[in-house]
Amino acid sequence: xDSHTHTFRLPLAADLVWSGALTAVMVAAAGISxxxxxxxxxxxxxxxxxxxxxxxxxxxxxQDFGWANRATxxxxxxxxxxxxxxxxxxxxxxxxxxYGSLSLLALILDGVDGAVxxxxxxxxxxxxxxxxxxxxxxxxxxxxxxxxxGKAGSWVLALGLMRxxxxxxxxxxRFMERPLPDSFRRKTVCVWQIVTLMIAILPITxxxxxxxxxxxxxxxxxxxxxxxxxWLYQTGRKA
Numbered sequence: 001x002d003s004h005t006h007t008f009r010l011p012l013a014a015d016l017v018w019s020g021a022l023t024a025v026m027v028a029a030a031g032i033s034x035x036x037x038x039x040x041x042x043x044x045x046x047x048x049x050x051x052x053x054x055x056x057x058x059x060x061x062x063q064d065f066g067w068a069n070r071a072t073x074x075x076x077x078x079x080x081x082x083x084x085x086x087x088x089x090x091x092x093x094x095x096x097x098x099y100g101s102l103s104l105l106a107l108i109l110d111g112v113d114g115a116v117x118x119x120x121x122x123x124x125x126x127x128x129x130x131x132x133x134x135x136x137x138x139x140x141x142x143x144x145x146x147x148x149x150g151k152a153g154s155w156v157l158a159l160g161l162m163r164x165x166x167x168x169x170x171x172x173x174r175f176m177e178r179p180l181p182d183s184f185r186r187k188t189v190c191v192w193q194i195v196t197l198m199i200a201i202l203p204i205t206x207x208x209x210x211x212x213x214x215x216x217x218x219x220x221x222x223x224x225x226x227x228x229x230x231w232l233y234q235t236g237r238k239a
Contacts, residue, residue, distance in 0.1 A: 009064045016052055019073040023048055026081045034095060036088050044084040047137070051076055054133075058126060068117035072130055075109040078102060079134055083141030089201060090148045096203050099145070103198050106138060135190065136163045142197035151200045151210040159193055159218055162225060175236030180228055189224045193217050 027044045030036065059065065082103055085092075092099055113131055117123040140160030146152050170176040180186075196217045200210035 012056070012059060012061050012065055015065045015070060015073060016055065019070075019077055020048060020052070022074065023077040023080050026077055027084065030081060030085060034085070034088070034092060036085065036091075040084050040088060043087075044080055047080045047083060051080070051134075055130070066117075066122050066124075066127070067120060068113045068122055069127055069130065071109070071113040071116050072127070072134060075106055075113070076134055078106045078109065079138045079141065082106060083137060083144070086141045086144040087148050089145040090150070094203070096201060100198060100202050103142065103201070107194055107198070110135065135194075136160070139163070139190075139193055139197065142194065142201065146197055146200045146210065146214065149201060151205065151207050152214050153211075155218070156214055159197070159214065159221060162221060166225060175232050176229070178232055178235060180232070183228075185227070186224055189217075189220045192220060 023044065027041065031041070059069075082099065085099065089096060089099060110131070113127070114123075117127055140157075143157050143160035146156050147154060166176070196210075196213040199205055200214060
């Protein structure tokens with residue numbers, strides 16, 4: 001999501017500094033409110049680095065980062081907070097309602113960067129990948145939160161890890177590296193994943209209901225990945 005305007009240009013380092021400061025404020029506020037262990041802060045730092053390093057590696061330093069990508073950075077700060085807190089959600093008590101509300105805000109913000117990119121005609125492959133990887137991290141964080149609360153077994157992590165397994169497999173199976181076309185089915189399954197995970201973490205959600213809806217989400221996700229794999233394999237054979 002690149003902004004090609006020449007009227008405003010902010011160094012990439014400045015964007016990373018303000019987004020890092022925003023993340024630090026959120027993490028500090030959570031620390032004051034919830035008193036999480038030191039591992040919470042360590043995880044937040046690691047996630048910040050995991051996002052900042054690829055941005056520095058793949059975004060041209062001389063090019064303005066763009067407002068759409070800046071919107072994604074705001075959401076990244078929120079996702080880092082939520083994912084860092086995920087292993088400790090069983091200790092949040094009624095604060096889980098706030099955790100669920102912030103998760104809903106992260107989901108809503110998911111559409112902001114795309115809207116900004118379309119409005120400014122600044123969509124890029126980098127921006128799309130940035131947004132996609134942030135979605136994957138968000139889903140994995142919610143899976144960890146559900147597991148920490150005992151709303152589902154360790155199998156729920158498959159919802160968050162399948163995307164990473166798909167990317168890793170692409171290093172051995174070259175046909176999987178081909179770009180996939182846009183898919184309403186894929187987007188629908190992704191939203192179903194996030195919504196069911198968000199509902200599962202709420203204090204009022206029964207364990208049985210959470211387990212059933214998440215199992216459906218896993219079945220749908222497996223079907224979606226199988227459909228994409230079949231398309232990639234068949235397209236690769238014809239190439």
